Structure formats: C-alpha cells, structure tokens
Amino acid sequence: MSELSTREELIQGNKDLKTITDDVFKPIIAKPNKLWFAGLLLAASAAAIGIISIVLTIWKGIGLWGVNKTIGWGWSITNFVWWVGIGHAGTFISAILLLFRQKWRTSINRSAEAMTIFAVICAGLFPLIHMGRFLFGFFILPYPNTRDVWVNFNSPLLWDVFAITTYFLVSLIFWYVGLIPDLGTVRDRMKTKFKKTFYRFLSFGWTGSAKHWQRFEIVSFTLAGLAAPLVLSVHTIVSFDFATSVIPGWHTTIFPPYFVAGAIFSGFAMVLTLLIIARKTMNLQDYITINHIELMNKIIILTGSIVGVAYLTELFMAWYSGVEYELFAFINRATGPYWWAYWIMMTCNVISPQLFWFKKLRRSVWFTFIMSIVINVGMWFERFVIIVTSLHRDYLPSSWEMYKPTLIEVLIFVGTLGIFFTLFLLFVRFFPVIAMAEVKTTIKNK
C-alpha cells in the first residue's frame, strides 16, 4: 500500500522540516486558550466527582451499586471491558501498523498511544474498585508469604491481572521511547530554566546522533514486535473472563476473536473522536488529513463487519447447539426486558459502520465524528448486553432479577471519562501531539 503516498500527500500544506516543528510546537509554547482551560476544568471536575464516588464505594461497600444476588457485575465490568477495548487502537496503530510499514500512522500514532495508556488506566480502575474488599486486593498478586497461600492460576481474573499490567507497561514504554527524540527537540526550544530542566530530564540526554537513532530504531522495532501480540492477547484474555464460565451467553468459543475485533473497532472510533477535536482546535488539519480519517474509517468497516458477523454467528450457534439455556439467553437478549440494549448495540455496531462503504460519508469529518461516538455507544452496550442480559436470566428462573445502575455507578463512569480527558488535555499541552520525527520521515520520502 506504499503507493498510497503517491496517490495523495500524507500531510498537506507543503510543509518543510521547520514548519512541522513550528506547528507541533505551537500548543506547547503558546499560552493555552480559554477552550483548553474550560475543557480541563470540566474534565477535572468530572474526575473529582468520580474519585469521590470511588472512595464512597470503597468505604460503604458495593451495596451502593445496583448489582445484586443475581447480577454480580454491572456497569463496573462493562466499563472495564469498554475501556480496555478503547485502549487497543493505540498499540495497534503504532505496533502492528509499524510492522506493516504503514506510513500514514505517523500523524496519529502519538496521540493514539497516549489515548491507549489513559484508557488502560481507566480500565484498570474498575477491576480494582469492583472488589468487595479493595483493601485486600493485593491478595491477587502471587507474592511469597508466610501463610503459604497462593493465587489460583485457573482463574481468568488472575490472567487478567497479568495481561493488563503487561499490556500497560509495554504500551507505556513503547510510547515513551517514541517520545524521546521529540522531547529532545522540545528541550532545545525551551527558554525558561525550569522547563528546560524538565524536558532535559525526560529526554534522557537525546542528542540526535546517528548512534542514538540507530538504537532508537532497534528498540522501537523490538518493542513493536513485543506489543503486537499483546494487542491480540489482552482482549483475548479479557474475553476468557466470560468464555470460560458456565453462564449461557458467556460460554462461547467465539469470544476471543470477536472481542479483539470489537476492541480495535471501538479503539479506532475513540481515536477518531479525539483527533477530530484535536485537529480542529489545534489547527492540525494539515497533519491529520481527511485521508487519515478515511483510512481509519476503512479499518472501522473491516472490524465492524467482523463484529457483525460474530453477533450473527452467536445467534446461529445458539440455535444450532440445541441447548435450551443458550437459545433462551439469545432470545431473551433480543426480546427480553433488555431488548432495547440489544437493539442499540445491533444498530450502532452492525448497521451504522456499513454506511462507510460510501466514500462521501467516509470522507465527511462531521459524519465520521458522529459515527465515532455512535460506535462507542454501541460498543458500550455490547458489553452491557453480554454481562447483564446473560446474568439476569440464567439457569434457575427463581433467581431471575433486574439490574439498574445507581447514581454512584454512573458517576464513577463519568469520573473515568473525566480522568481520561484530563490526562489527554494535559498531554496535548505538554507533549508533542504529533510524532515530529516520524512525520518528517514521510516528507523526506517525497
């Protein structure tokens, strides 16, 4: 696909190396505008409310949530899976697309990776706070102790712990390593002593020597090689939380690929949401072009279609298996008390991405922006449907129940959105949003 670059410029506006640096630097050097402050205030307030709700939950107990004797996991695990899913796009873009030599990724990988890290932070919060005894959560780590108790390696929840921490660490290192050359550039341009020291510390003494570049390339590729399988493994393991259980609607072998596709699907949608706002507010239209948006939309069609096929396969297997509980679980999803959630999911995830087959829609910024939100709403509902509708009516009808979130649960979710946007806003203010060094390589190619 390298002929892409000959078909259309990756970045527009006939930039030379200096203008690129100037453009990317503007938000770091200039005083942030009022919009940024307003956004930060809003996001930080949401984060604060979320943190208060979390503290309340830990103090008073999970009883503050709407989960009950039948539905043990509600919004918390829904949000966990949703955030982990979102956290897939960054590493997918930087690692897998790097390995596939997709040059267009250079404009977006920095922010996508940052988004990944923030999303994984939000995701990781939920398994921690959903525990009844948060303060004893460390029991889940296999540490040597005098009581001779050990963790249970049969449990998918334990696999989660390893999968997510590994993913988080590798993503963080990968992102940071990628930042080093740009941090060196930032350091050089900083005027005040404090800022200079700050960026000098962060840039690890980067000088831009050939030796540095060589090592940088080796480390980048090695990490990409490590990160690439993680993109697939994390959500595979998250899906095991459900797939290895006995609950109809959970106990499905299709879950790993279906979850990974869904994760990339929602991750790209979130990248689009953020970048469409960022390119507009930070005047980066030349770097994040319609071309980029279109390419991402194509990935959305692909992954969205995989998700759609998975949904239909599930339905088919429910019928084909001949298991009454399985069949009931899916009939209940579509026609039971939570039918609306199922149909929101179907509409948002299966029908709407198909509109991207139209080139005009694919290249419309506004339409893409709306779609990116629709898809993430749909993907949130997918997890809600899987978790809540499977649990609320399982084997014994005597235990069938309904689940409704409480305000606290909603606020915790809003809080993680707040944490996510706070971190993202700080990121765009203090770090180069576009990987300058890498973008510059694309224009050299010309």
Next chain:
Amino acid sequence: MTKYWKSLDGNSIQNKEEKVEKKSPTNRRDFLKTFGFGLASTFILSRCENAAHKAIPYLIKPEEVTPSMANYYASSFFDGDKFNSILVKVLDGRPIKIEGNDLSGISQGATNSIAQASILSLYDDTRYRKPKIDGVNTDWTTTDKQIIDQLKKIKKEKGKIAIVSPTIISPSTKKVITDFIKEYPTTEHITYDSISAAGLLDANKESFGKRVIPDYRFNKAQLIAGFNADFLGTWLSPVEYTKQYVQNRQVSEDKREMSRHVQIESGMSLTGSNADERIIINPSEEQNLIACLYNYIANKVGEKEITTSKPAQDITKLGDELFKNKGKSIVVCGTNNKETQLIVNGINQLLGNYGKTITFNQSLLTKQADDKQMDGFVNGIDSYQGVIFYDCNPVYDYPASEKVTKALKNIDLSISLSTIPDETSELVKYVCPANNYLESWNDFNPKEGIYTLSQPCIHTIFDTRQEQESLLMWAGIEKEYYQIIKENWKLVVYSKTNRAFDFMGFWNKSLQDGVVELESKSTEPKYKNDLSAVKIIESKSEVELHIYESVNIGSGKHANNPWLQELPDPVSKVTWDNYAAISPALAKERNLKTGDVLKINGLIEIPVLIQPGQAKNTISVALGYGRTVAGKSGKDIGTDVYQLLKTGDYKEYSRDITIEKTLAFKELATTQLHDSMEGRDIVRETTLNKYKEKPSSGNERHKEIEKHHQTLYQEYKYEGHHWAMAVDLNACTGCNTCVAACSIENNVPIVGKEEVKRAHEMHWMRIDRYYAGDPENPEVIRQPVMCQHCDNAPCENVCPVGATNHSSEGINQMAYNRCIGTRYCNNNCPYKVRRFNWLDYNKAEALEGNLYDPHGMTEDLPRMVLNPDVTIRAKGVIEKCSFCVQRIQEKKLKAKLENRELKDGEIQPACQQTCPANAIVFGDLNDKNSKVYKLFKQQRRYHLLEELHTLPSVGYLTKVRNKKNQISNYKSQKPNHG
C-alpha cells in the same frame, strides 16, 4: 549496710559520681533516642489495649459448663397460638438456638419458624427493662405496693377485676389465677384467642359434649379434604400435622402408596399449594358447599339431608372419593363458624372417621377461648375497676379495640404483663414486665395427657418478673412459682404415672426430657346427630375479604422479630409486608397490578399482589401486620386487618367488602420475581400411578445424563467421608422453617426491606416456588435450594485467590478471610446460591462509620444471639451454605474423643434438624448403610441442572402427585416479573 567491692575500678561510690558529673547529663543524641523511644512506645502501647471490655470470668465455674461446649435444656414454646416442644442450646451461658425436642410426640423434633426465631425475642432491645408507672420507670416495691393497695380497695368496694389472657394451657398458671381469684373474688378470667377456634370448639361441644379440639391424625388418612384449613402452615398445630401428613406422602420403591389431598379454599395457602387437587371457592360459598357434600354422603348412607342450594362447585367427585375412603379419610375446615363445623363433624361421622382418623383421645388444648366471653367483656368494659392484661394485646389484635382504648383511660387499675411495649401496654397505668419464656419456669398441657415443662436457660436479663410471680405477689401468696409447679405436678401429673420413680426422680427426669406423655384412658365420646337447627346462610357479594394468619408472623405477636419479617412468605415470597392477594382475573377486570394500593371499605390501604390460584372475587389479607407500637422492626410494617374482623358470638374471618383503587403505588420486597420454570427440567415430577409402574418415571433424563458422564481429568476419590444431602421434593411442604433455622445457626445477617427490594437478601437457603398450568388455579412446585456442593464446582476455578475450594470430604468451602469479593463465583454459580455482603451488615468491618443495620441486629443485646461457632462475615465477602460444617466438626470431634465411628444421622445440619416434613437428609455417601446413600440409590434421585456436569452433592427426589390426569405443561404460565 556494708558495701562490697565489685572490682577495683568501681570500688568507690565517689568515683562513680565523679564520672557521671564529667559527662554532660543529656546530649542531643540521648534526647532524640529517649524521645523517639518514648513516642514509639506510646504509639505501640496505645494500640495494645485489649477489647475485652465486658468479659467476666467465672469465679467458681459451674460444673456443667465447659466454655465453648453447648448444653441443651428441654423447654417449651407456647405463644398463645402454637405449641412446640423444644431444646434450648445454651453456649457459654447464652441461649443461642432453639431445636425441636425429639422426645415430644407432638412436634417430634421439629419446630415451626416462629419458635425457631423466638430466641431473638429474648435479646430484643425494646423489651421493658423495669416496671413502669404511667410510663415512668420505677421499681418493683413501689409498683407492687400501689397495685396491692388498689386491688384491696377494689375488693372492698366490690368492684370488678378482669384478667385478660389468651388460652392458658399451663395447669400451674391456672392454679395461680384461681388462687388470685380466691384472694380477690370479684376477679373474672377472660380468655380470647386472636386466631379463634371457638366455632370448632362449640361445634364439638354440641356434637360430642366435649369442648375441645380432637386429635387429627393425618397419617391415618388416605384422603384428606381441607376446607380453608391451612393445617400445614398455621391451623392449630401445623408442625404436628406436617409430621403426620408427610408420613403418608413420602414414597419409596418399597412403599409405592401415598395419601391424596384435596384442598378447597379461597386464597392460595401453604396447604393448598401442596394439595393434589385444589378447588377454589369464595368464603361465602363454603358453608353451602360443605352442606351439599354432607347431603351427598348422607344420601348414600340414607341419612337425613339439610336444606341447601345449588353448590358453587361440583362436589360429587369429592363425595364419591370420600365415600370410597370411609374410615380412612379426614375432613377439616378452618372456619370459625359453628354451624359449618357442625356439618363438618356430621360428614366425618357419616364417613366413620371418628375413632380412626379423628379421635378425642389426646385432644388438643391450645385453643379454649370463647369469643362470646371477650365480646361481652369488651362491651361492658366500663364496669370494671381493674384490668390485668396477661400476655395479650387486645388493643391491637381485638377487632373492636377502640372500646378498650377508650375505657383504659377511665379504669383506675390497668396492668399489663407484657414483655415488650405493645399497643395495650402503652395505654395502661402499670407495666409489670414479664420475663421472656426462656427466663421463666412454666408448665404446659398442650394435649390431653401430655405435660411439658419450660425452665429458665438464662438469668433474667432485665429487672423483670414472670407473670405468675406477679400474680402471686399481689394475691399475697408467699411461694415461688417454681414450688407451685412442682407441687401441682405431684398432684396432677405424678399421680397419673405408674410411679416407677419417687417424685424427685420423676421431676428430674421430666425436667430433663421436657415432656411427659401419659397413657390416655379416655373413651371416645358419643356423637349426637342433630343438624336440624343448622341454617345455611347465603350471602352474595361482589368482593369478599378473606383474612388469614400469616405463616411467618402468626397473630402479629412476633412482628418485632426481623428474622420472621425477612422470611419470605411461603407462597408469595414477599417479605416485610402483607398485601391484598387478588386473582389474575380480578386484577384484569379492575385494572390492577402488583404494588397498586387498594382501599378496602374506605378504611385501610394495602398494596395488591396478583396471586395465581386466588378465588376470583376474594381478596386475601394476612393478619399480624400494621403494628403501631412494636419496636424497630415491627412498627408500621404492613397493614392491620384485625379491625376488619366482625365480632359477635364468633369472630368472622371473612366478610364482604368494597374496594377502590388509589393512585398510590407501594413496591413489595419480593425474593422471587419469576414464577415459571420456563419449561426447564428443574423440578422433576410424576404421578403416583406412573410411579407405581416405574419408579424412575419423570426422571428418565437422569440415566441419560449419567451415561454421558466423562471427564478428561482424574476423578477425585473421597477416602474418608463424602458428605451429601438428599432433598425429598415430595415431602417438602415449603414451610420455610429450614430457612429460618439456617439463618439463625449461621449468623446470616438481616438486611431489611429496602435491601430485599434490591435483591440483596442474604439467606443461605431458599425455597424456590414455581407455578404451572392455569394461572387461575395453578399447580405449585417447590424446591429448597442451598449450595449444591458440586464436585465440579464452577465457583471454585474462577476465584482468583482460591478463597473457595473443595474439602477432602466433598464440601465446597469458603475462606472468608481470603475472599476479596470479585463476585465471579456467584456469577458462575448456576444455582445462584452465593450471597455477597453488599454493605457492612454485621459490624465486622475495619472501616468505621459504614454500618448498615436498619434493625439494630449489631447492637450489644441482639448480638448475644450470634452463634460463636460461625464467623460473622465482613463487608465485601461472599458467603454461602457450608453444610453446617461447624456441626460436622463438632460431631466428628465428639466421635473421636469417644473413640468410635460416626453414626449415621448423628450430624444434622440446621435445616434437617428442624424440618417438620423430614424432607432433608444429610449423611455420608461412603457409608453404604447411611440413609442418604439409600436415598441416592432411589430411582427418584436426580441433581439440579445435572446436564452441566457440576456433579452436585445435593440430590433431589422427584415429586409425586397423587392425581389421575396428566401433569400440565409448564410453559403456559405467563411470566410475572417486577
């Protein structure tokens, strides 16, 4: 003193002092050292304070008390309504559990849930702590002096005094009252039963000349016909009747016979839900229907008929069946209408049931009151100068209570002997609080020839005095009640025995056994056939009200017991409320849904519950709710319907009413929202005819599934014990006593109404109830569900920290301390038996200020009821049925100490121990002679959701219905969810 040298260097004190002086006394280092040490030790020591504030060791240890080893004392429970012979488990000086007394012929080791829960009343925080005069705490001397003065004054003035009480079955108490009357001759003893049986008593007086309740023997009957008599739930002596009933209901491969049960009733009762056939009538149709049945049978034997009109239901089939089972049938009726009971007696006489299934040999004495007496008293209450309320609460549970309320303002001497504040005791001048029954001596004569004792199991907790002592004090008799009982027993009981022991020997044995059953010598009374005076009253009304006694709350006396309030109703599964049960048809007609508030007679407001199987034009409402003065847990729960009872010669428990829908809505706290089995293979059942042919009928799938049993893993061999439980679905009546016993044994927290609404109830076991067939008259299916202790437990492999694991004896166990509360185990449990501590219900939490305890169960006094052998669980951990592992350990240790093998049946979990229906059997599957092993060999045995290959240790035995026609398909019932 001579100073000895230690060494040359230190031989002089002078030297030493000089040395010290040379150094500076404290330098900075020393200061910091001391300061640091001081600070650290202050901190550490301040945390070392032990929390043993109130533990007081024995100075002289009583011989029979070994710390942490329980003692059992035989006693009796009688609340003026139901009688149970019990054993009280006393651990470290605290009574903590009630068990059935297996020496009793009445309850045979079982109890009902009210008796189970009654232990909490001992530790009720709202109990009176001291006597009160005009609502002010005082002491006994002042109170006694004032009361005696007043009594003497009334005696002088020849004023009237009344002692109002429920039926008293204690011979010694009766003697005390007689003695009191001797001292104050103007005293009348008025008795009334809040749930009256006067109609039945008077009918028996007329038919047989004996004003008693005969001994019903359901075990002797092949055909049982019950007319609005909830004999398995609330009627007269339900534990005894359940024990008898199941004897003839349990089938096995060797005994392929069972009785048949037809219930004719208006509301869906516990008994009706167990019937093989259920006929629905409105209460007003009952009398005519019974008369028609009488006529049908009278016609067959050539007796005179009564004038009747056309019956509401076809009774010929029932008549034929009854006639076929002459002498082997039993007809009972729960009405308080004397005429109706006379006809029922007539039917039983025609069928020759007297002397066979109904005898007067050991008549039941728990109800003796005469409604006319109380009615007369209430109407003439203004003429009394003194009233003593003995263990009764007429302001609440007597219909025309406003007269009592008004009169109490003018009566000079009004005394209540209540243990806890109630509606009546709040209005009287003198409150002379009685002891709890577990602090008292007493005797009982529940049935003719059966005498039981109750003994104090703990010293009085408060400054209270048992009722009899108070009466004795006021009558000027200086004798302890204990002495009176003993003397009275020598006269009344001992004289009737064969005198194998001397009296002290007899007394000690009686006290140890708790029960004395004398051989009865009475002859059957002659039946006087006179039904000519009987007039059939027919009334037609649009909507009728049927007032019944709630299985859990009873007459309302125990309303302040949160254990009972949180127990789901055996039929509707509603907790913490009563409701107007209406039929689906009436709901449709009046556009009502569950939770809509209904106004009855413009008087009371009550939420609706759509009850399948309810008579179309009848609304059933339970008594015992709507208390206005009754502690934290009982106050303002539900609606009082005593005020709707009609009084007169006989209290009427049904009447015509008008109903009106209001705009209000009240959500009921229900533990089960879905009523249909959805065609799933959850409860397997068959009919008796099919069972006779093939014992595995209805359970064909079991073999099929067993055939597919295979696994990749090596199967675990249980070398020692392999614990298992068999639940006979044909025996279980769904009475809920096991649920109560389980909660009490295992310190299961009370969460309150709001939490139950949020499906946060904590019960370790539950009784699932499903409906099948026609919603207007469905079949009811019940299934007790507790942790199934799966050998392949889905919960075990998903716990990340291994907090739930499998014992080498097959028990799925929980390590509460290890649990971090991911709730994954509960999600993955197909039976949904795991319970999560959503909030800090138990005060077992490290964090402060987050206690959620709406009913004060964690306060010092109620906390005394906790079983110290079972850990209380902190917020955020999962808990569940443990097969009462503490009982298993106890008996295992006992056997080990005695150097012997465990005996089968020695270990009984709390649920099995108390079950009146013998439906639960626990034991060791590795013991080939054990009862549970034999039951597991029955072809009726299957496992719940066995197709999942979870290999549960709990086995169920299929339900067998004694009916001719096919079992209806389960799919027809429309789901009813909230």
